[in-house]
Amino acid sequence: MKVMQLLPELNSGGVERGTLEIARALVADGHESLVVSHGGRLVNQLETEGSKHCTLAIHKKALSSLWQIRPLRQLIEAEQPDILHVRSRVPAWLTHFALKGIPAHKRPHLISTVHGFYSINRYSQIMTQAEKVIAVSDSVVQYIQDNYKNCPPQDIVRIFRGIDPVAFPHGYQPSAQWMINTYKDFPQLENKFLICLPGRITRLKGHETLIDLMQQLHSQYPQLHAVVVGGADPKKAAYLEEMQNTIATKGLTEHITFVGHRSDIREWLALSNVVLSLSNQAETFGRTALEALSLGTPVIGWKRGGVAEILSRLYPQGLINVDDQVALIHAIQQHIDTPQQVAEVTSFSLKEMCDQTLALYKQVVQASN
Template identity: 30%
Template sequence: MTLPPDFTLLQVVPELDTGGAEQTTIDVAQAVVRAGGKALVATRGGRMAARLEADGGRLAQMPVQTKNPLVMLGNAARLVDLIRREKVSIVHARSRAPAFSALWAAQTTGTPFVATYHGVYNAKSGLKRWYNAVMTRGDLVIANSDYTRDHILAEHGVDPDKLVTIPRGVDLERFTPSWVTPDRVDNLRAAWGLDPADRRMKLLLAGRLTRIKGHLMIVEAATRLKARGRRDFLILFAGDDQGRIEYRHEVERAIVAAGLEEQVKLVGHCDDMPAAYLVCDIAMLPTTKPESFGRAAVEPQVMGKPVLASDHGGTTETVVSGETGWLVPVDDPEAWALAIAKAIDVGHARLAAMGQAAANRARRLYSVDAMCEATLAAYARVLEARAR
């Protein structure tokens, strides 16, 4: 994709710590730099900031994560100064609270404004709907799945011509099984306390420790499997509690109360997700609320692993039930117990065949290169429309 000369992108995101919106911010910044432009990110900071700068992007540190109106006004003033100083071509907001400051700054400076709807924001009041609608007030709205697009149209009545679907992308270079060295897998097994000789079917739930990810429901499903005499599985919860200490303790207590210490393990934050997917046989995404896209259902498929996922939200687009994994009724421990048993019983050969089908499909549809190309094309479209 060819960008205009002197193109400068300013993305605004609360933090660069972990998550789909944050990873997409990094990916798009890298694509802009590769295309010859400048990429700025206004954010509070976070563990991914170093990677942004290593890729050639620049950090503009400010408290854009705040919902304090006075600080938001201060952020708007800081962003106006940054936009003028750096001659920013497009402002791209990726979250609601910072979108207010970013929109005000873009309007003040006459700069095109784009926003990505990274999640389905529910509204139970007119005020909340107004708050959510800040993401639709610019030149273009990007939805990260058709599920999200349908929600935006129903919730905000946006002109369909002002809305484009760009699915999140997965870094196909990073998530290539043959590029993951055996020592990385061995090191992760050792860190997680796994015996290399353990032949039980391993199921991985990767995601931050929060109630909507479905950990407690999976513990209940595992309890039912154990009650039926099954011991042929090991469930791994990989993710940060991000300060949700009480929830982590609740999950730990549920595991102990059910006597599942040998079947369910919390292994903490993981920096090497490609290796993590090679440690497991099956990935799980048992969310109790619909995810707008669900990168944690796509990454393992790219790595050749079938997925068990809740039958709602974006996963209904990314998982083909019976071919690349299974879609399971939402928040239903009995259904999940049966689905896990079924996945185990199909055996390694069938799982490998499903994993190959999953990899072929995910690599075709969800590459980070395709996402970045589509995003840069959206920027070009906005600039052309402004020029007219």
């Protein structure tokens, strides 16, 4: 088979990572893999792993993007892929218009992946207009069924995102050198009970909840320390400053550490005693929660979206009813007083995700033959 995946850019994020993972699986299985995007820092890795990258400006939600319809159509006609797999709304619309200019019997099969709880409107509906619509969790399946009646339930295929257990092995410990460097950079973390809030600095990630928690618990548990792992976009600098001012006003500067954007997230998740998932909105999957559990680190999070699906299967004692601050504090106290064990994770594997996606590609191609 020849499969062409389309997404806005190849810089960082879950959609990008999933695209590379499927591209790698296609090549390993002897198929041809093409990716169309505006480019980015992951292109080099993609090409090194055996895929072809085609650069097109299919990333902007702007009228000027319509100029890309003809070049995209020409690319599809030149490459003649068996399957087009769209992973984002602008590329999906451009693909929709590009295919209109190709005779029906010459069009490739169209598959989409709904990665997010998109706004409910005509613009987002394009993601549910494909032969098969992949949903990344049961929550997303429900969301499509509730909000997009145009999409027949039998066309929705739930394929959980997956992680590589080799990359996040159970019981993993950071190297001695990493520990030495980390405690040199952040001496305040040594010999502490660390609760970690991973994720970019935005109002959605629940930092305010973390600050409230620390205010309630730090005097009772002087060994408790919070670590925020994630960078602030320049546009979020004001929010970061506002948070740091709040922390200073509450006398918590010595108890909460921001370590910025990190490429060593595995080490931070393994170093932590508890990882928190406190987003203000439901997450479609919750990859970081899964990575932490895979390493054997307990996760405590709100009972909604993909995170709830992961916790209910792998670590139900970490589930807290949304915004129940009392239950959240109680759960953290329990974890400090009695360290908890996380069983080895045997589901949500990257291999399952890739196998199921490739099986869907083959099924769609064989059905037409």
